[in-house]
Amino acid sequence: MNNMDFVFQVLNNTRVIFKEIIENNTLKDLNKVPMGFNNNIIWNIAHVVVSEQLLVYKLSGLESTLSEDMINKYRKGSKPEGDLNQEEVNKIKDLLVSTIQKTKTDYNKGVFKNYNPYTVSTTGNILNNVDEALQFVAIHEGLHYGYVLALLKAIKK
Numbered sequence: 001m002n003n004m005d006f007v008f009q010v011l012n013n014t015r016v017i018f019k020e021i022i023e024n025n026t027l028k029d030l031n032k033v034p035m036g037f038n039n040n041i042i043w044n045i046a047h048v049v050v051s052e053q054l055l056v057y058k059l060s061g062l063e064s065t066l067s068e069d070m071i072n073k074y075r076k077g078s079k080p081e082g083d084l085n086q087e088e089v090n091k092i093k094d095l096l097v098s099t100i101q102k103t104k105t106d107y108n109k110g111v112f113k114n115y116n117p118y119t120v121s122t123t124g125n126i127l128n129n130v131d132e133a134l135q136f137v138a139i140h141e142g143l144h145y146g147y148v149l150a151l152l153k154a155i156k157k
Contacts, residue, residue, distance in 0.1 A: 007134050008104045011052075014141045015096045018045045021148060022093045031083040034154035041151050043080045044144045046092045049099055050074040051140055055133045056103055060112045065099065076121070107134070 021041065022030065030042040039047075050071050053064040064071065073081065084092075106112065112130035119126050120136060127133045 004107065004131060004134065007138050008100070008107075010138045011100050011134070011141065012104075014138070014145060015100050017145065018048070018148070019093055019096050021045070021152070022089060022096075025152075027084075027086055027089060029155050030089060031080070032151075032155050033080060034151060037151060037154065039079050039147075041148050041155075042084055042089055042092065043074065043078075044148050044151070045096065046070070046074040047076075047078075048141045048144050049092065049095050051076065052103065052137045053099060055118070055127065055137055055140075056112070056130060059116050059118050059127070059133060060130055061114050061116065062111065065102065066095070103134075 022045065025041065031040055033040045050066060050073075053066050054071065054075065057064045072078065107130070115127075115129045115133070117126055117128050118133075125132075125136065127136055
């Protein structure tokens with residue numbers, strides 16, 4: 001197993017956890033923005049899907065499978081614009097798995113040849129290639145998993 005296999009394993013496991021959180025919570029709870037927070041569970045989950053696509057595909061000069069509308073709705077600096085319906089939540093749930101599977105397939109096919117270096121705003125790290133981008137994506141998704149756990153705790157109070 002190479003390093004990137006491990007990164008994909010971590011990403012896959014984190015995405016399965018997010019999928020279970022969607023399945024085990026009501027639409028109301030997924031959409032709820034508790035006091036002291038500026039976003040909700042479903043925004044955080046959609047945000048990790050969008051961020052992976054931007055950091056891996058867009059910065060490699062490739063097209064994302066996501067719509068521009070979805071990208072703009074959940075990219076860095078956005079926040080929930082209202083409650084999502086069940087259909088929208090189901091789409092995000094499906095994208096959690098399908099996007100990371102496609103990324104792994106494309107990675108193994110050698111699709112990611114170029115990369116536009118990008119400085120991460122929160123940590124100041126520079127992503128120089130797709131491997132570094134994927135490693136950062138794993139950290140980013142772990143960070144948002146932490147936010148989601150805090151949101152769950154605040155909602156269940």
